[in-house]
Amino acid sequence: MRKLLFVCGVVSFLSACNSSDTQKENQVESPSLADTTAQIETEKAMPTGLSFKKFKLKAENCDMPFAEMDDMEMDQDWCNTREITGLKVSMNNAEVAGKINTLIEKEITWTSGGKQKTLKQFVAEIKNTANEAGELEYRQDSYTCSLIDSTNTFMSMAITFEYYALGAAHGQYGSSVLNVDLATGNRIKLKDVLADNYKSALKSLARRKFLAQNGYEGWWFLDGDQPFEVSEVFSITRKGITFFYQPYEIGPYAAGAPEVFLSIKDLGSLLKENPYLN
Numbered sequence: 001m002r003k004l005l006f007v008c009g010v011v012s013f014l015s016a017c018n019s020s021d022t023q024k025e026n027q028v029e030s031p032s033l034a035d036t037t038a039q040i041e042t043e044k045a046m047p048t049g050l051s052f053k054k055f056k057l058k059a060e061n062c063d064m065p066f067a068e069m070d071d072m073e074m075d076q077d078w079c080n081t082r083e084i085t086g087l088k089v090s091m092n093n094a095e096v097a098g099k100i101n102t103l104i105e106k107e108i109t110w111t112s113g114g115k116q117k118t119l120k121q122f123v124a125e126i127k128n129t130a131n132e133a134g135e136l137e138y139r140q141d142s143y144t145c146s147l148i149d150s151t152n153t154f155m156s157m158a159i160t161f162e163y164y165a166l167g168a169a170h171g172q173y174g175s176s177v178l179n180v181d182l183a184t185g186n187r188i189k190l191k192d193v194l195a196d197n198y199k200s201a202l203k204s205l206a207r208r209k210f211l212a213q214n215g216y217e218g219w220w221f222l223d224g225d226q227p228f229e230v231s232e233v234f235s236i237t238r239k240g241i242t243f244f245y246q247p248y249e250i251g252p253y254a255a256g257a258p259e260v261f262l263s264i265k266d267l268g269s270l271l272k273e274n275p276y277l278n
Contacts, residue, residue, distance in 0.1 A: 046150070046151075046152055046182075047152055048091050048092060048093070048152060048182045049090065049091045049092035049093075050089070050090075050091050050150060050155065050182060051089075051090050051091075052087040052088065052089060052090070052147065053087070053088045053090065054085070054086070054087055055085075055086050055087075055088060056083070056084065056085050056086070057083070057084045057086070057119055057120060057123045058081070058082070058083040058084075058123065059081070059082055059123045059124055059126050059127060060079045060080060060081045060082075060126065061079060061080040061081075061126055061127050061128075061129070062077075062078075062079040062080075063129075064078060064079075064080060064129060064136070064138060065129065065136065066078075078138065078166060079140075080126050080137070080138065080139055080140060081126060081140045081141075081142075082122075082123050082125070082126035082140075082141055082142070083123075083141075083142040083143070084108060084119055084122075084123060084142070084143045084144075085142070085143070085144045085145065086104070086108070086119065086143075086145045087104070087145040087146075087147065087157065088101060089101050089104070089155075091182070095185070096182065096183070096184065096185040097185075098185075099184075099185030099186075100155070100178075100180050100185050102116075103178055103180065103185075103187065104145065104157065104159070104178060105117075105118070105119055107159050107176055107178055108122065108143050108145075108159060109122040126139075137165075138165060138166035138167070139163065139164065139165050139166070140163070140164045141161060141162065141163040141164070142161065142162050143159060143160070143161050144159070144160050144161075145157055145158070145159050146158050146160070148177070148235045148237060149235070149236070149237040149238060150182075151238060151276075152182070153181065153182055153183070153275045153276055154179060154180065154181060154182060154188060154236055154275075154276045155178075155179075155180045155182055156177060156178070156179045156180075156235040156236050156237060157177065157178045157180075158175055158176075158177050158235065159175065159176050159177070159178065160173065160174070160175040161173060161174055161175070170253070172247065173247065173257070174246040174247065174257065175233065175244055175246070175257065176233055177233055177234060177235045177244065179234070179235060179236045181275075181276075188236060188276060190202075190234065192274060192276075193236065193241075193271060193272065193274045193276055193277050194267075194270050194271060194272060195269070195270055195271065195272040196272075198270050199230075201270055202230055202270060203228065203229070203230050205262060205266060205267075205270070206228075206230050206243060206260055206262065207221075207228045209260050209261070209262055209266065210228070210258070210260040213259075213260055213261065214258050214260070218251050218252060218254070218255050219250055219251050219255070220250060220251055221250065226250075228250075230243060231243040231244055231245050231249070233245075233246070236276055236277065238277075239261075239263055239264065240261060240262050240263040240264050240265075240266065240267065240277070241261075241262050241267065241277070242259055242260070242261045242262075243259065243260050243261075243262075244257065244259050245257060245258050245259070264277055264278075
């Protein structure tokens with residue numbers, strides 16, 4: 001999935017950092033008992049045994065240097081923070097559950113290649129004062145997993161993030177979605193549910209439904225040269241497909257993060273035979 005490139009500065013804060021902190025400083029707070037034992041069940045008991053455990057990881061760095069930022073009015077009580085409110089998947093098939101949990105981990109840490117980070121390593125990086133380039137980073141970010149829908153054949157999970165850089169006019173936020181086949185643990189792609197050569201017809205349908213659901217004011221594809229595109233971020237539910245846009249992707253920040261929902265009926269002949277939408 002193409003990552004959230006529309007938020008300026010977000011990529012840099014996710015870079016791996018060289019740490020000179022001690023082992024004690026790099027420790028991540030352990031989840032509380034309530035966080036690790038809270039069990040989230042799906043609407044009905046699944047033959048797959050699908051269930052979720054909620055957990056929380058958090059770290060902070062309240063010892064940031066401020067001397068190099070004399071051009072800004074600084075909050076001396078500032079702490080860099082990173083927090084994950086996650087869901088761990090359990091299933092009868094432990095191998096498939098492991099694959100899904102790895103996908104969730106990669107989605108949160110934005111690991112697309114190279115050495116995989118654990119969630120604890122990713123959270124602990126906030127203890128580092130500077131990034132790989134030696135630049136000071138003053139940031140606070142959080143990641144939250146939430147179940148969108150699940151059946152006997154698929155699971156759709158949203159991962160939302162919020163990010164604030166010290167001195168910015170406002171924070172940033174966005175989301176990604178994991179649609180997973182519960183038999184294999186593999187990602188579900190649009191081509192798995194839509195007929196061949198679907199792109200042109202899907203774009204036309206999505207544009208029409210987007211305007212019907214979100215109105216005609218403020219969208220860049222109406223006012224400028226930017227064409228309407230179908231978002232790469234989508235969720236599958238029992239009722240259809242929802243496409244999610246990031247702030248600044250299709251309109252100004254004030255437009256928020258719009259969505260467009262296409263029901264099974266809307267999709268009609270665009271749907272091919274599949275085990276998820278029927």
